[in-house]
Amino acid sequence: MSRRTLLRASALGLVVTPALAACGSGDGPALVRARPSLTHGVAVGDPRSDGALIWARSDVPATLIVETSATESFSQVKRFTGPLLTPATDGTGRIRVNGLPAGELVHYRVRLDGEDGAGSEPVTGVFRTAPTAPADITLLWSGDVAGQGFGINPELGGMKIFSAMAARDPHLFLHSGDVIYADNALEESVTLPDGRVWRNVTAEAKNAPAETLDQFRGNYAYNLTDDNYRAFNAAVAQVVQWDDHETTNNWYPGGTVAAEKGYTERSMDTLAARSWQAFHEWMPLDPKEAVDGRLHRKISYGPLLEVFVLDMRAYKDANDANTAPSGAILGPAQTRWLIDGLRDSTATWKIVAADLPLGVIVPDGKTAFEGPANADPGAPSGRETEIAQVLSAIKANKVRDVVWLTADVHYTAAHHYSPARAAFTDFDEFWEFVSGPLNAGAFGPNDLDPTFGPEAVFVHAPPKPNTSPLEADYQHFGEVRIDGRSAELTVNLRDATGKVLFSQQLAPGRN
Template structure:
């Protein structure tokens, strides 16, 4: 049985129980056995295993079994933590000691304190290879934004089924995993008279402020069957951006008084949102460099993925016009430079949650992203990116590709010193893709500092175009040929149609 056939067949039985609920919903509900409430998920794979995530409705121990085939005749058992209300019933266990470059079948169940066990859910993932092999990765961002949540009339978030059909090894979620600041109404009437209908939930009735409201945003997304099936069989590499907390937030900031928040301190909101993120996402914060997010995922000799955090260390959006600025922070900048220099992988993907040259205003005098629309030498947050780009050139680091989302359209940007105001760098590509299930916007202007050229852009004709228009919901796919080492990037719409393709041969060192 092929991996794709297994994915489709086994995923049909991923959830057969009652509708899912966030922690605290359904008071008085008593079950005879623990329940896996929101499916299962795989994250941060290595050559010998991966992280397996799950959630229980009551205190229970997480148990994972792995095998080489769906018959589970050669089972290895891994006992995870006791899942308790302290972590909203969530937890993860790293399965390890498995063969490299292999399809792994896994199944998950819960063992209650009274001996009762849950149903079993199953999935698959592939361990990272240790020899050159074909690799496929999909990426995008932005889920349930601008008032567009799970629409039962269109089958929910079908883009996840479209991505699953491509049978990728990895999924890079580039941020805005939730829209904690976007409440959902039962219906949204579009400018052309069409109606978008939402499944609703208590946690989505207002912008999230409490820990349970942030948790409820993640729970809401995982009530979508397409999303849960995808999670069970595609290993994720996850990031965060602003909407995990609140729009355009930066450390030390304050939410505007007219946004309707009771708690307006952005640092307080961020602390709560980070806890919910780490509880509900398949990553282990202790494995990150800073104990939170930024980290390197090595996926064999052909690929290293450098996962950035361009949110927690940035300065205020109003400060992005000065001579110096911060978007990575000194420690993360040094880590990225050193990591790229030391990498022996053929391709180095920099997973950035913000694009480099796209101008994203925050009001009239501030800028949300790296670019600040100022001509001339790098200024503001561009100064840190300039350090990274110069170090790449100085250390002769080859085959660096940047992937990002954030701006709700898809584009291919080529950066060249021949067009730039700052010239101490080698030319490179940045590919943008999104949104997955949110309002579509763009395109935005480009800042000339690093000489970007929009080789391809696909954006909607009007701002906040709804996900009913699938051609303006986007994801990207990266394929690396195990024989030639060639990297191909396809920019796709939510139906799977390839809108643009770029082949990049590896450098000959």
Template sequence: MHLSRRTLLRATALGVLAVPAAACSGSAGSSPTLLRPRPALTHGVAAGDVRADGAVIWARSDRPATMIVETAATESFNDPVRFEGGLLTPDTDGTGRLRVTGLPAGQQVHYRVTLEGDDGATSEAVTGVFRTAPSAAGDIRLQWSGDTVGQGYGINPDLGGMRIFETMAARDPHLFLHSGDVVYADGPLKESVALPDGRIWRNTVSEAKSALAQTLDQYRGQYAYNLSDQHYRTFNSSVAQIVQWDDHETVNNWYPGELLSAEAYSEKSVDVLAQRAFQAFHEWLPIEPTEAVDGRVYRKIGYGPLLDVFVLDMRTYKGANGVNTGPAGQILGAAQKDWLIRELGASTATWKIIANDLPLGVVVPDGDTAFEGIANRDPGPPSGRESEIAQVLSAIKAGGVTGTVWLTADVHYTAAHRYSPDRAAYKDFDEFWEFVSGPLNAGGFGPNDLDPTFGPEAVFVHAPPAPNSSPLDGYQHFGEVFIDGETSELRVDLLDAAGTVLFSQSLAPPAR
């Protein structure tokens, strides 16, 4: 057994060296040989952006290898269907993705990923499961949350890691919407954090996670760190993902064109940092950027006759935080706003979930005079970024679009907000709900003030009494949407990390 020259060069490029074998059995003086390297899957597998006929499958190799995906109806993998992907190389940090197609609609699909070196050596298989989008009405369970490994709270070995993902997986969801802040690239970790009450929070650490991310490799290392958690990997392999980004994938509260003043950053241009963050985000998650409308994030995921999910990008096209006032402002950009209005109008799904990575009416300051989110604390008619949201809400009403529900994260507490024109300064829209969840594993905050422009009412709030509460304090959250396949009723549950339902709201299906 030997290494081909090409394999050796590629393995060296990934930092993987051949391992000398023990001396050959036989006569003394035999020359030592090299074991043929066997590629390995380093961070589990994941499926994302499901369709009726398949999904995007993601994996990462420790050395150059071809990604092979097999699918089957059962975990025994009798009569599997084989898909061959491209070569995983250092150019993408060893990551790769492959869209599998031609599968039956509305079915549970077992898949396994193996890696094949150019000399035929193969990895051990890693398995996963997802459900293809249905062609007929049936029960749907969608979970959502955001904010993972923030404010210095990482993977705690004393707790056995991020156990919230174990809780979520046990509820057997069809889909998981990660509503942004998938990583905290601006949140270095220390081995221990002293809490106000004298307790100690401990973290496992890595080199990349011990510093602010500025280089491409440091951004990549944020995702590698999170996926070193066994519960996160298991969850990823058991439910199809829908991912969007917010700010911490790059740097806190960023907007295009921003120049950083913090001394900790040697690279001051947020546009440069965002491009590196963009590359790492798409390398390490089961999302195919070419399938997004703009080649980045915003897109529609159809999941049968009962559900369409509209994934927004409120980061790439937003205006500066300091100018969120006046007659006009930008949070979606004209092209994304027009796309959302057009696609909502064309949707025939009973329920239309709008995944907004920033809450609509929650006031999120960025310093004394600027605002990170949409709301600007002005109780009057829409101004600044609110102007685009007003156009969307009015178009929904004018077009007779029904069944819209907004899901968000970002603010590190969970809440149910009901927006009504009866309470609003702006009247040209129909009543709707927005549900907030998070964090998954980060500091707890809130609750924030509500801007009355669109008439929000906080029907339910679960937030800590003091800011930046640790995950030990019980303010970690996820939300769950359940759509009944027989009645089409939609129920939203807000849960804590133990799986306790804190609040429920049922919504009747819109009249046809």
């Protein structure tokens, strides 16, 4: 195997630990240590005004090295030495590069230094640091990758929606959860209802629902064998969050996987602990920078934008308890953090990144519910009580320009919430925009719970449930554009080709 072939195979996840390679000489075979390889590309996460997190993975123990430059030629560089990447973290690691100018395009170059001094071939990328003055901002969001048995289809050129998103040249990408589908195995082919055949690239880790740590890790590795995904990761700073399929469908703390699902390990808490470890290893975020050492955090992106990233999974109560007089979807500490953060924010626009929609009814069986909504049209109950606390506090604190973004339900929609239509009226009207899926079965639309007065101003959903990604019309991503001069915010809901399906303009200070 030539070195070029070896590196290509490693990038595809086909070679995991090529520690030694044989090479011939006139005196007979000799053993030399192979150069380390960046197996799954690079990624950028959680940018700040002076830098960002850079993530990578090595196939052998090696030190992560990152160089940054203002130019593609790398004529002048800043060098950052990261951690030793070892099997303890599945070869993954990250480093925060800092001390960079605000509001600028940064070129970065990643390589690995092996234990014997051998270095990897470099991988390059770009990102933008957050501005410190008003400037144009483009943020994309969506969720749901490789779900319902639809993985990487080589006949389509892989997950092309990531190339369509990259073409929008965004500053940020908010991945709203279901980054993987750990509970969805992949077959080599899926025969669709109309007789067409969807074909998958397969992998051992995707042969069955993930239960072990290595299987969870393998789900992330699988997605990053897609060329479109890796190229997107290298060029767009991400803000990632999780939802249920990072662990198992509809999970909640203390839950048990149904016996008919065929799991050997049925404790959702045990599965979640393994999935959390894999998520934090493979995603470009640092749990030490989260408020609770897990996920929820604030991303400040200049005077026009702050993003409040929620965790609506780790603190929720049982799905069958969502009709009680009160309930938990954020938990008391996160609820207070969000209220205080929105109150104290000086940014013009406050985006709340929610991994579950507020008013969409998502059943879990016949009597349980996945999200805040519980199909009771009256006053807030169950998890709605915490949402009501947040909405009331926004009004009481006179916080303006709060927009909610979410995914989860596998269709795209624009929801306007108004107290004039609501059973609960102690809040100001606001917008929630839904997008997805990125590469999964499309569903919907779902009914809306009237408690907070939602109106579906726009909905784009497939005519049949579990419509495959062959129908690009029903794969979606959303786009937020903020004008640096007027501070006007425009939301575009787009399909997998980038076509605009719906637009909504919002002026600052009016909502």
